[in-house]
Amino acid sequence: MPIRTEETGARGEVRLRVWNLPLRLFHWGLAASFVTAWLTLDDRYRDIHVFAGYVMAGLLLFRLLWGVIGGPYARFRDFAFGWREARDYLKLVLQRCPPRFLGHNPAGSWAIYLLLGLGLLIAITGLLTLGGEERHGPLAGWLSFAQGEMAHNLHELLAWSMLGLVAVHIAGVVVESLLHRENLVAAMLTGRKPSKPGMVSARAGRPTGILMSVAIAAFGLSWFHGYLVETPERPYRPFSGIELPDQALWREECGACHLAFHPSLLPARSWRTMMAGQSSHFGEDLFLERDSADEIERFLLENAAEQALTEAAWKINRSIAATETPLRITETPYWVDKHKEIPGRVWEDPRVNGKVNCASCHLDADAGTFEDAAMRIPVDTGGALKGLWEAMTSRFRLDSSHAGIFNPKG
Ligand code: HEC
Ligand code: HEC
Numbered sequence: 001m002p003i004r005t006e007e008t009g010a011r012g013e014v015r016l017r018v019w020n021l022p023l024r025l026f027h028w029g030l031a032a033s034f035v036t037a038w039l040t041l042d043d044r045y046r047d048i049h050v051f052a053g054y055v056m057a058g059l060l061l062f063r064l065l066w067g068v069i070g071g072p073y074a075r076f077r078d079f080a081f082g083w084r085e086a087r088d089y090l091k092l093v094l095q096r097c098p099p100r101f102l103g104h105n106p107a108g109s110w111a112i113y114l115l116l117g118l119g120l121l122i123a124i125t126g127l128l129t130l131g132g133e134e135r136h137g138p139l140a141g142w143l144s145f146a147q148g149e150m151a152h153n154l155h156e157l158l159a160w161s162m163l164g165l166v167a168v169h170i171a172g173v174v175v176e177s178l179l180h181r182e183n184l185v186a187a188m189l190t191g192r193k194p195s196k197p198g199m200v201s202a203r204a205g206r207p208t209g210i211l212m213s214v215a216i217a218a219f220g221l222s223w224f225h226g227y228l229v230e231t232p233e234r235p236y237r238p239f240s241g242i243e244l245p246d247q248a249l250w251r252e253e254c255g256a257c258h259l260a261f262h263p264s265l266l267p268a269r270s271w272r273t274m275m276a277g278q279s280s281h282f283g284e285d286l287f288l289e290r291d292s293a294d295e296i297e298r299f300l301l302e303n304a305a306e307q308a309l310t311e312a313a314w315k316i317n318r319s320i321a322a323t324e325t326p327l328r329i330t331e332t333p334y335w336v337d338k339h340k341e342i343p344g345r346v347w348e349d350p351r352v353n354g355k356v357n358c359a360s361c362h363l364d365a366d367a368g369t370f371e372d373a374a375m376r377i378p379v380d381t382g383g384a385l386k387g388l389w390e391a392m393t394s395r396f397r398l399d400s401s402h403a404g405i406f407n408p409k410g
């Protein structure tokens with residue numbers, strides 16, 4: 001049987017426990033992970049974004065369980081109000097005399113069910129995006145890049161919906177706090193609300209709360225451990241990325257003057273044209289022997305962008321019109337789009353040294369993977385918030401003293 005959560009008449013002065021520790025941890029943990037996820041939309045903070053997503057998913061799964069075994073006020077059956085009850089409640093809100101509920105009120109409970117549902121869908125589409133587009137996470141390789149992109153679009157739509165709903169939820173909290181002259185935010189912090197004797201108290205749930213805190217802390221530590229084991233060769237979180245095909249001859253010949261640009265960064269027709277004109281390669285003569293040139297060309301064609309070995313390959317190839325044969329990666333529409341927000345002075349900075357010097361910002365440029373986690377700009381790009389972020393994350397990320405080893409070879 002659900003308990004009675006509606007309190008009638010004047011408010012009593014007993015400080016009754018309504019939100020137990022696990023529920024409060026869930027609430028503020030969910031809010032924190034949601035905010036963190038919004039703050040880390042930039043590709044460069046993708047792994048923090050994913051971490052926030054995992055925390056959010058874990059908290060939501062816990063909430064489903066807690067909705068069954070969590071005791072009074074936390075149990076779903078204690079706030080299983082119908083649509084009609086929610087509507088009637090809202091009408092009374094408009095008349096400024098809604099009844100007071102110790103637990104969730106009928107309208108609030110609808111917001112909560114929707115938030116839980118949206119949160120779970122966001123977690124699922126996030127995992128699908130991660131597995132499809134980035135080839136990471138438990139669903140890595142289950143989906144094509146195209147399916148991953150579809151999940152990505154849905155993920156964004158759901159996130160915006162949830163943001164809207166959060167705004168509605170906060171507005172509801174403010175309105176109800178005003179109408180009942182009580183601080184509902186404080187109640188979610190202390191767990192207690194003034195009440196008359198005789199109402200049911202929530203269970204303390206302290207062991208569960210402590211267990212939850214330890215689990216979240218341990219998960220967080222194990223995740224960030226990835227940053228702490230950085231080495232000069234791989235100063236970013238070693239995400240278990242794909243290993244791309246390699247060839248020693250190509251590395252030696254095509255890496256002599258600049259980074260050996262991975263074949264997956266241009267379509268086959270571009271490589272064919274480039275190799276046919278090897279005696280006038282951007283003003284240089286490559287002087288390649290016939291055999292070597294053939295062997296390199298074979299490697300380039302076999303692993304060209306059409307093979308969609310990486311997200312970058314798939315997107316670069318898709319961005320090029322069928323009638324175009326770009327000889328520069330830096331002139332492909334996808335590349336231009338991804339770098340259009342980088343200010344001109346960054347390219348001229350000696351720490352970057354030009355657009356072709358991919359490795360000064362992409363720590364895995366040599367491998368050709370262009371992982372989100374391996375991206376960073378070694379120049380301050382301004383903006384107070386961004387600066388703060390840079391300062392906060394530099395503890396875990398590379399400082400410019402590492403940049404030397406990635407400078408151009410020729
Ligand atoms: C003798 C030096 C030299 C060698 C060897 C060389 N390149 Fe280049 N490459 C250049 C120069 C110079 C540029 C133009 C760089 C610039 O614009 O700053 C260039 C540019 C490129 C670009 C365009 C980069 C962009 O997106 O703007 C590609 C792709 C490329 N080279 C591929 C190759 C391949 C493949 C090989 C091996 C077959 C190779 N290069 C070997 C000198 C060389
Ligand atoms: C000045 C630093 C800088 C240089 C140099 C640079 N990039 Fe980037 N690149 C970035 C940043 C920053 C992003 C992320 C943009 C964003 O947030 O969407 C990015 C994004 C990308 C992406 C998309 C990755 C993804 O998963 O979304 C690819 C692919 C890429 N760069 C390839 C290259 C290649 C190839 C070169 C060299 C020809 C290069 N970049 C040179 C800074 C740089």
